[in-house]
Amino acid sequence: MNDLIPRLxxxxxxxxxxxxxxxxSEKQELKEWINESEENKALYLRVRERExxxxxxxxxxxxxxxxxxxxxxxxxxxxxxFISGWLYKGIAVAIxxxxxxxLYYYRSGEVDLEVVKQEHREIHPGEIKxxxxxxxxxxLALDAKKENPVESDLDGVKILKENQGIRYECxxxxxxxxxxxxxxxxxxxxxxxxxxGTEVYFNSETRFRxxxxxxxxxxxxxxxxxxxxxxxxxxxRPFIVEIGENRIEVLGTEFNxxxxxxxxxxxxxxxSGKVKFISKDDKSLVLAPGEQAVLTDEGILSRKTVDITxxxxxxxxxxxxxxxxxxxxxxxxxRWYDVDxxxxxxxxxxxxxxxxxxxxxxxxxxxxxxxxxxxTEFEVKGKSIFVRRK
Numbered sequence: 001m002n003d004l005i006p007r008l009x010x011x012x013x014x015x016x017x018x019x020x021x022x023x024x025s026e027k028q029e030l031k032e033w034i035n036e037s038e039e040n041k042a043l044y045l046r047v048r049e050r051e052x053x054x055x056x057x058x059x060x061x062x063x064x065x066x067x068x069x070x071x072x073x074x075x076x077x078x079x080x081x082f083i084s085g086w087l088y089k090g091i092a093v094a095i096x097x098x099x100x101x102x103l104y105y106y107r108s109g110e111v112d113l114e115v116v117k118q119e120h121r122e123i124h125p126g127e128i129k130x131x132x133x134x135x136x137x138x139x140l141a142l143d144a145k146k147e148n149p150v151e152s153d154l155d156g157v158k159i160l161k162e163n164q165g166i167r168y169e170c171x172x173x174x175x176x177x178x179x180x181x182x183x184x185x186x187x188x189x190x191x192x193x194x195x196x197g198t199e200v201y202f203n204s205e206t207r208f209r210x211x212x213x214x215x216x217x218x219x220x221x222x223x224x225x226x227x228x229x230x231x232x233x234x235x236x237r238p239f240i241v242e243i244g245e246n247r248i249e250v251l252g253t254e255f256n257x258x259x260x261x262x263x264x265x266x267x268x269x270x271x272s273g274k275v276k277f278i279s280k281d282d283k284s285l286v287l288a289p290g291e292q293a294v295l296t297d298e299g300i301l302s303r304k305t306v307d308i309t310x311x312x313x314x315x316x317x318x319x320x321x322x323x324x325x326x327x328x329x330x331x332x333x334x335r336w337y338d339v340d341x342x343x344x345x346x347x348x349x350x351x352x353x354x355x356x357x358x359x360x361x362x363x364x365x366x367x368x369x370x371x372x373x374x375x376t377e378f379e380v381k382g383k384s385i386f387v388r389r390k
Contacts, residue, residue: 010030010033013026013029013030013033014030014044017030123337123338123339123363123364123380123383124187124337124363125187125336125337125359125360125361125362125363126186126187126188126189126204126336126337126338126359127144127187127188127189128143128144128164128165128188128189128190128191129141129142129143129144129184129185129187129188129189129190130142130182130183130184130185130188130190130202131182131183131185132159132166132180132181132182132183133180133181133182133183134154134155134178134180135155135178135179135180135212136155138154142165142166142190144164144165155178155180155212156170156173156178156212157169157170157173157178157195157212157213158170162193163191164191165190165191165192165193166192166193167192167193168192168193168194168195168212169195170195170212170213173212173213177211177212177213177215178211178212179209179210179211179212180209180210180211180212181207181208181209181210182202182206182207182208182209182210183206183207183208184202184203184204184205184206184207184208184225185204185205185338186204186205186334186335186336186338187204187335187336187337187338188204189201189202189203189204189315190202194210194214194219194221195212195213195214196214196219196232196234197232198219198229198230198231198232198239199229199230200227200228200229200230201227201228201315202225202226202227203225203226203227203228203314203315203335204225204226204335204336204338205225205260205335206223206224206225206226206227207223207224207225208221208222208223208224208225208227209221209222210222214237216237217237218237218238218239218240219234219237219238219239219240220240220241220242221239221240221241221242222241222242222243223241223242223243223257223259224243224244224259224260224261225258225259225260226256226257226258226259226260226314227256227257228254228255228256228312228315229241229250229253229254229255229256229257230254231250231251231252231253231254231255231273232252233251233252233253234251234252235251238250238251239251239252241257243257243259243266244259244261244266244280245279245280246266246277246278246279246280246295247277247278248268248275248276248277248278249275249276249278250273250274250275250276251273251274252273253270253271253272253273253274253275254270254271254272254273255268255269255270255271255273255275255287256268256269256271256308256311256312256315258311260331263331264296264297265294265295265296265297266294266295267292267293267294267311268287268292268293269291269292269306269308269311269312270287270288270289270290270291270292270308271289271308271312272289273289274286274287274288275287277293277295277301279295279299279301281299283299283301284301285301285303287303289308290305290306290308291303291304291305291306292304292305292306292311307322310322314332314359317358317359317360318356318357318358318359319332319333319336319356319357319358319359320356320357321353321354321355321356321357322354323352323353323354324352324353324354325349325350325351325352325353326348326349326350326351326352326353326370326373326376326387327349327350329353329370330385330387333357333363333366334385336359337363338383339363339383339384339385340383340384340385341385341387342384342385342386342387343387343388344386344387344388345387345388345389347389348376348387348388348389351373351374351376353370353373355369357369363380364380367380367385375389375390376388376389376390377389377390
């Protein structure tokens with residue numbers, strides 16, 4: 001069962017196969033999977049028969065995010081010495097489900113049908129909302145509008161409402177320290193204060209796993225997505241953020257961490273203090289304020305001086321773009337407004353865009369700004385945005 005987590009990439013191999021971009025080594029891996037069972041073979045053949053390829057990138061995005069988060073769950077559960085069979089069973093069940101998901105996106109005509117059904121849907125800005133998953137699996141909806149979004153004394157800790165988010169208070173715990181998981185959906189953002197006083201503000205489509213009380217030697221948390229950290233300084237207990245297979249070590253500082261697996265890079269932007277970025281192969285950089293560490297999927301770690309506003313404005317209700325590729329701009333907007341982007345002309349992805357946008361602005365007004373990119377047209381149908389050359 002240990003090979004189940006990597007096999008979440010099978011759908012990506014199918015996409016590459018359909019595009020004619022698959023390598024010989026990957027062909028062998030795909031062939032082995034197909035030959036494992038009649039069910040695998042049938043699923044593969046059904047996907048091959050379809051012609052609509054509009055959402056391949058969306059398939060890859062979802063697969064990468066699921067695989068990354070499975071790795072977080074594996075690490076935290078291993079550290080607590082209670083990996084159980086249900087996790088592997090869940091992944092085993094997830095594989096055919098993911099492939100069926102892939103199949104759905106390749107079914108000719110399905111996309112157009114879905115667009116027609118959703119044309120009446122309005123596009124709204126995101127809001128403060130999240131889901132909290134307790135150690136026992138209980139799920140709590142967090143909404144800034146509710147007076148009592150959570151209960152106190154859950155898993156041995158008090159969780160209190162504070163500044164539209166939640167704050168943890170914890171005394172000494174006996175036995176295993178429980179882990180909680182915060183999930184911020186597309187179109188959401190959410191702030192929390194951890195039990196040590198560290199403040200964290202989360203961007204859309206983010207998952208965060210953390211202990212309700214930190215140990216004596218270190219404070220370690222796990223992030224997939226984007227978050228702004230204001231770490232409570234403790235000289236003898238470093239704060240560690242694990243992002244994928246890499247980590248950020250700090251004592252007391254403010255920084256932005258961004259790790260969306262589909263973006264093929266990780267970014268850490270320092271606002272104040274000092275942080276150390278360490279890759280899985282022990283390459284490291286110590287950052288000064290105004291510097292950013294970028295690690296690519298190819299393992300290239302680099303440092304550059306940046307305008308921190310470009311990477312932190314989101315937490316203050318703004319988007320700031322400076323000569324950024326349109327694809328990056330639209331990916332950012334898609335998370336916040338919970339829309340899907342489709343490129344009828346892929347050359348549009350490389351157009352550069354510069355502008356300041358308020359996160360709570362009407363999406364129609366944002367489309368008007370995007371139209372100023374020149375010969376690019378944006379058609380809004382329901383919650384789908386079609387990008388083409390004029």
